[in-house]
Amino acid sequence: MKINKLAIPLMLNSISSTIINLCDQAMVGRTYLEGFASVGIIGSNIYSITGVLGAISIGFNILGSKAKGRDGNTDLNNSLFFSIVASVIIGCIFFGLCIFRGEYILQNYFKINGDTLKDATLYLHIFSLSLGINLVLFNISSYFKIMNKTKYILYGNIISCVSNVLFDYILIFGKFGFPKLGIVGNAIGSVLSLILGIVFYIIIIKKYKLISKTKISLLKNAKEILKVSSPMILQEFVESTIVVFMMNYILSQMGMLEVSIYNLLFSLINIALMPMYAYSHASLNIISEDIGAKNTIEIDKTIKSCVFRAIGFYLVICIVILIFKNQIPMIITNNTDLIINSSKYMLIIITANIMNIPSCILKFSMQALGEEKVVFVYSSIISILSTFLIYILACMLNGGLNSVYIGLMINYSILTVVLLKKFYVTKKSFIVKYS
Numbered sequence: 001m002k003i004n005k006l007a008i009p010l011m012l013n014s015i016s017s018t019i020i021n022l023c024d025q026a027m028v029g030r031t032y033l034e035g036f037a038s039v040g041i042i043g044s045n046i047y048s049i050t051g052v053l054g055a056i057s058i059g060f061n062i063l064g065s066k067a068k069g070r071d072g073n074t075d076l077n078n079s080l081f082f083s084i085v086a087s088v089i090i091g092c093i094f095f096g097l098c099i100f101r102g103e104y105i106l107q108n109y110f111k112i113n114g115d116t117l118k119d120a121t122l123y124l125h126i127f128s129l130s131l132g133i134n135l136v137l138f139n140i141s142s143y144f145k146i147m148n149k150t151k152y153i154l155y156g157n158i159i160s161c162v163s164n165v166l167f168d169y170i171l172i173f174g175k176f177g178f179p180k181l182g183i184v185g186n187a188i189g190s191v192l193s194l195i196l197g198i199v200f201y202i203i204i205i206k207k208y209k210l211i212s213k214t215k216i217s218l219l220k221n222a223k224e225i226l227k228v229s230s231p232m233i234l235q236e237f238v239e240s241t242i243v244v245f246m247m248n249y250i251l252s253q254m255g256m257l258e259v260s261i262y263n264l265l266f267s268l269i270n271i272a273l274m275p276m277y278a279y280s281h282a283s284l285n286i287i288s289e290d291i292g293a294k295n296t297i298e299i300d301k302t303i304k305s306c307v308f309r310a311i312g313f314y315l316v317i318c319i320v321i322l323i324f325k326n327q328i329p330m331i332i333t334n335n336t337d338l339i340i341n342s343s344k345y346m347l348i349i350i351t352a353n354i355m356n357i358p359s360c361i362l363k364f365s366m367q368a369l370g371e372e373k374v375v376f377v378y379s380s381i382i383s384i385l386s387t388f389l390i391y392i393l394a395c396m397l398n399g400g401l402n403s404v405y406i407g408l409m410i411n412y413s414i415l416t417v418v419l420l421k422k423f424y425v426t427k428k429s430f431i432v433k434y435s
Contacts, residue, residue, distance in 0.1 A: 003282050003305050009150040010278035011313070038120035039183050041110050042127060050134050052236045053090060056083055057138035059229030061281075062288045062368055064146045069292020076146065082222045083139040091132010098128035119183055126187035133194040140201045145285050149204075156200045164193035231376040232367065238380040246387045250404070253395050261342045261401060264329055265349050268321060272350070275313035276357045279306040280364040287368035299427060303365050307358045314357060318350045345401055352405040355412035362419040369426050378418050386411035 060083040067075035103121040106112045112120050141153045170178050171185025181188065251259045283306040287299055321328055325343045366375045390407035393399040399406075 003279070003286065003302065003309065006145065006148060006150050006282040006285060007275070007278040007306075007309070009154040010145075010281055011274050012154050014274040014277065038106075038112055038116060039123065039186060041112075042106075042120065042124050046127065046131055048240055049094070050131050051240050052233055053131070053135060054138050055232035055236050056086060056135065056225065056229045057142045058232055058284070058367065059083075059225045060139055061142040061145060061284060062228055063224055064142065065285050065288030065368070066292030068146055069289040070294075079225060080139060080143050082225060083142075084136055086222075086225075087135035087139055088132055091129070091135060094131045095128050098124050102128070123183050123187045126184065126191060129191050130194055133191065133198065137194065137197055137201070140198070140205075144201075145281060146289075148285075152201070152204050156197045156204075159200050160193045160197035163196050164189055167192050228367075228370075228372055231372040235372075235376040235379055238376075239383055243383050243387055246384075247390070250387070250391050250394055254400065257338070257341065258401055260335075260338050261345060262404070264338060264342050265345060268328065268346075269349055269353055272314050272317040272321060273353060273356065275310045275317075276360050279310040280361045282306060283361050284364040284368045287365055291369065296427065299365075299369075303361060303423075306361050306365075310357050310361065311354065314354070322346060322350070345405065348402060348405045352409035352412070355409060355416055359412045359415040359419065362416060362423060366419055366423060366426065369423075371422065371426055374422055374426075375419070378422070379415060382411060382415050382418065386414070 060079050063079050064076045067073070067079065102124045103117065106120050106124065107117055137156075141156075144150060144152050167189030168186050170176055171181050171189050172183070173185075174180030248259075251262050283302055286302050290296065290298060290302075325346050326339060329339045329342055363375050363379060366372075386407055389410065390404050393403035393407055394401075397403070
């Protein structure tokens with residue numbers, strides 16, 4: 001019951017975000033082609049950086065859950081306070097860099113010029129604020145996870161997403177007497193909606209007095225958070241930057257149709273994998289709390305429950321995708337060739353990602369057990385070696401997209417086996433320690 005109480009609101013949160021983001025993209029896509037492309041370039045890079053730095057909030061999540069497990073409200077509050085202050089500082093530094101060097105980067109690295117450069121630069125200046133705001137939101141969301149109040153994450157996200165669509169409609173197209181701002185209106189709407197999310201969280205925290213009054217020390221617990229977060233930041237950098245770059249290179253060697261098929265199927269499979277991320281976070285929270293309370297008996301049961309429930313939801317969503325494999329892609333594209341060719345690979349990508357679920361949940365669980373360095377080392381090595389294997393199969397042996405998905409399946413399977421072995425070794429040490 002506790003697992004579902006944590007995970008289901010997180011799943012619904014992801015689903016609502018996906019639906020609203022599609023509406024958001026549809027509006028931006030009706031501005032002009034170059035502007036739409038600029039938003040995609042800027043947004044994807046900022047989201048990537050945000051994802052890497054967001055590991056700070058995972059570090060807080062782990063330490064905060066352990067503090068809650070041992071009834072340590074002071075440590076929990078200190079960890080939250082440091083994480084938020086660090087997020088604000090990082091956000092200010094990033095905003096300053098975008099103000100002073102943003103136009104140069106857009107022009108020289110992404111080859112954006114002319115009137116589009118003016119719009120894109122202003123968009124970047126405004127949207128760069130989202131990095132710091134999102135980092136703050138991540139940390140407050142982690143606090144709600146620790147307090148088993150994930151329903152407020154869902155409510156806050158719905159408020160942010162719906163207001164984002166409304167702001168975008170008004171500001172992009174100039175409705176209700178407002179000027180028509182195009183892509184700049186999208187940037188303003190995005191930032192305003194995120195601020196509304198923070199306001200909602202503050203109201204909830206104050207209304208229900210979720211944060212107890214304790215003496216706050218800025219630097220207390222800072223060392224522990226940075227120690228836990230650093231390996232996860234490096235891991236996210238490897239997986240979200242280096243491996244993604246290598247995969248894009250491999251796909252580009254195969255042809256633009258293959259690139260488009262891979263990206264389309266990636267978007268669809270990510271919808272099916274939403275339960276995986278929700279149950280991974282649930283496992284991290286519960287195990288961290290159990291470790292704080294020196295209770296290691298239920299760890300196996302927690303991981304097994306999270307894996308089986310995530311796979312169950314995944315298979316249900318995948319069955320729907322397979323039944324409507326020719327209709328669902330039409331939401332994203334109207335290219336007939338792309339839709340027909342993508343349907344050929346749906347079964348193999350679904351099969352390949354089944355092993356992604358236990359590997360992901362084990363990664364989060366091992367991080368909760370204090371083995372973030374082990375996860376970073378093995379995850380990075382296996383991911384990079386698997387990517388080289390995919391290159392050999394897909395490019396040198398001309399295996400096509402099937403070989404890409406086979407390589408990914410091998411990656412997830414090996415990582416699952418390795419982490420499972422490491423988990424049992426770690427668990428034994430905890431049993432000895434607390435016995």
